[in-house]
Every structure is written in C-alpha cells, then in structure tokens.
Amino acid sequence: MNGKGDIRQEINQFLTSRRAKITPEQAGLPTHGGKRRVAGLRRAEVATLAGVSVEYYTRLERGDAGGVSESILEAIARALRLDEAERTHLFHLARAAGTTHPPRRRPSPQRVRPAVQQLLDSMTETPAFVRNGRLDILSANRLGYALYSEVYVDPVRPANHARFIFLDPRSADFYLDWDSAAEDTVALLRSEAGRDPYDRGLTDLIGELSTRSEDFRVLWAAHDVKFHPNGVKRFRHPLVGDLLLHFEALELAADTGQTIITHTAEANSPSDDALRVLASWTASENVPSSHGGDA
Structure with missing residues (x-):
C-alpha cells in the first residue's frame, strides 16, 4: 500500500471479502x-447486525474509516465473525486510514542485537532464526542456516521466505505442504501490510511477487490474514x-x-535423528552462525 487511496481500497476489499464469506443462515438472519x-x-444486513445505519456502514466499507470508534469496529468485527487476526487487521487499517504519515522512505538496515545472536547460538540442537515482518531472515544459528540452506541458494540478501516460496522452484520440493506454506506466507504478509502500510520494503516485495508469480x-486477492505463532511444518x-518439525514464533x-522462530522434533523420532545428523554436519563443516544480511 502506497497511500491513503490504497488504504481505502484495502479496507473496501477486506470488508467486502469478509461479508461474502458469511451466509444469512450463518448470521441468524431470515432469507x-x-x-x-x-x-x-x-x-x-451487516449494518443491522452491527447496530449502525446502512449509510454509515457503506461509507466505512468504501474506506472512509478515519475517526471510527473502537466500539463500532468491534461491532462490525462481531457482525462479520472476524477471528482475532482479522479483527486486528481491521483495527490496523482503520488506524492507518486516520493517520497522517510522512512520505515513505526506504527502510534502514535491520540488525539483530548481539545478545539475541548469542541466544540463537546457544541453541546448538535447535534450528532457530530471526525474521522481520517482511519475512526476511535477519540472522540464524548454525542449525537454522543448515535447515534452510535451500533458501540461501539465491544470492539476494537478506534471504526471504516469501521470495523463496513463490519465485524459487526448489520450494516445491523443500516444503512437503507447499500449498499450506504459501497460504500462510501470504496471510502473514497481508497482516504486516495492515500493521505497517507505509513500509516501502514490504510494498516493493509485494509488487515483485505480484508481478512474477x-x-x-x-x-493475495483473497485478503486472508492470520496469526501463526506455532504449528507443524514438513x-x-x-x-x-x-x-516433521514443530515451530514456535x-x-x-x-x-x-x-x-525468533525455533524448530523442534519429537524426542527419539526419525526427525529428531535427522536433526542430530544435520547438527553433526554443521559442526564438521563449520557452518557460520549468522547468515542474515541487511533488511
């Protein structure tokens, strides 16, 4: 998103897509x-469920969200049965619509603090890395770098999960649940775009991916958002x-x-054995602990 017009359009498309997913029967309305x-x-029908006038809701859905109260946003979130990620996204968009923001600038490099890097490096049996909202890998420990070695084949730095998934054919072999990984990635980027719509680096990334994939x-056109604090990846x-690894964000x-993203395997499982082999390989190959790069 590049400015107020884009934010208004995003609000319109998001709210339209959410109400399209709910039937009158689901909302308890007569048909x-x-x-x-x-x-x-x-x-x-959304206006009725939210307790606002049709004119007010129509104006809001068209993107005129500046100054809208939290109570109204909560009512609309309930009417549309938004989950927590969707509700947060709506609040972020409304805040952005009512905020005067200076011209966007290219983001300054992001660094991982030494204490955080020390924490990563102390996890000798756990793959771990630090990412930002654009899904750039800012730094990793040895095992984290080894696990995601395929992502680093592309020389572009910082390595980026979204760019790898959508632009690198290796990702289809690397992620056994590629469809799920792709959907999660886009939902995370959409959430970040709502949280910080003036991030030029994110806008550039979305533009590149939209053009090439x-x-x-x-x-992206589905306007789905989600929180992804933990789960399983294959x-x-x-x-x-x-x-088969469990991850925590x-x-x-x-x-x-x-x-910080960490990956662990169930004790004494084949995946646990495989991680131990990978850890032994990183030690013998003297894989560096930090391979992030500037954001």
Whole structure:
C-alpha cells in the first residue's frame, strides 16, 4: 500500500471479502427465499447486525474509516465473525486510514542485537532464526542456516521466505505442504501490510511477487490474514530427507517487528535423528552462525 487511496481500497476489499464469506443462515438472519444477487451478506444486513445505519456502514466499507470508534469496529468485527487476526487487521487499517504519515522512505538496515545472536547460538540442537515482518531472515544459528540452506541458494540478501516460496522452484520440493506454506506466507504478509502500510520494503516485495508469480496474485486477492505463532511444518531436506518439525514464533519485545522462530522434533523420532545428523554436519563443516544480511 502506497497511500491513503490504497488504504481505502484495502479496507473496501477486506470488508467486502469478509461479508461474502458469511451466509444469512450463518448470521441468524431470515432469507425470505428467492435468489440473492450477492455472495454472503448484504451491506444492509451487516449494518443491522452491527447496530449502525446502512449509510454509515457503506461509507466505512468504501474506506472512509478515519475517526471510527473502537466500539463500532468491534461491532462490525462481531457482525462479520472476524477471528482475532482479522479483527486486528481491521483495527490496523482503520488506524492507518486516520493517520497522517510522512512520505515513505526506504527502510534502514535491520540488525539483530548481539545478545539475541548469542541466544540463537546457544541453541546448538535447535534450528532457530530471526525474521522481520517482511519475512526476511535477519540472522540464524548454525542449525537454522543448515535447515534452510535451500533458501540461501539465491544470492539476494537478506534471504526471504516469501521470495523463496513463490519465485524459487526448489520450494516445491523443500516444503512437503507447499500449498499450506504459501497460504500462510501470504496471510502473514497481508497482516504486516495492515500493521505497517507505509513500509516501502514490504510494498516493493509485494509488487515483485505480484508481478512474477500467478500463485501469489491469486492468494493475495483473497485478503486472508492470520496469526501463526506455532504449528507443524514438513520439510524434505536435501541432506537428511523428510522432517516433521514443530515451530514456535517468539516476538522480541525490545525489537519491534523481529521474531525468533525455533524448530523442534519429537524426542527419539526419525526427525529428531535427522536433526542430530544435520547438527553433526554443521559442526564438521563449520557452518557460520549468522547468515542474515541487511533488511
């Protein structure tokens, strides 16, 4: 998003896409039979559920969200049955619509603090890295670098998960659940675009991916957002084969926008054995601990 017009458009498309997903039956509204011309709820139905006038909701859905109260946003979130990630996204967009922002500048390089790097390096049996909201890998420990070695084949720095998934054919082999990884990646970028719509680096990345990847364009048009603090990922690593790993995303309170991602395997599982082999390889090959680069 580049300015107020883009934010208004984003609000419009987001709210439109959310009400299209809810049927009157799901919302507990009478349908009175007959063929409906719109998918999901009508604007008037959302307004009724939220307790606002049709004119007010229509103005809001058209992107005029400056000055809207939190209570109104909460009512609309309830009416549209937004989950926590969607609700947060709506609040971020409304705040951006009502904020005067200076001209965007290219972001300054992001650095991982030495204490954070020491924490990463202390995790000798756990792959770990630090990423920012654009999904750049800012730094990693040895095992984290080894696990994501395929991402680093592209010489562009900083290495970026979204660019790897959508622009590098290796990703289809690396991620055994590629479709899920792609959907999660786009949802995370969409959430970040709402949180910081004036991030030029993010805008440039989205523009590049939209231009070069049809898969990205289709997923981006869905306007889905989500939180992804933990879960399971399945990899096919070129050195140790298939891995089933649990991940945790730990936000760094002192470094806004930076998140530590860790991966662990179930004890005594084949994936645990594979991680131990990978750890032995990193030690013998003397893999450097930090391979992030500037954001």
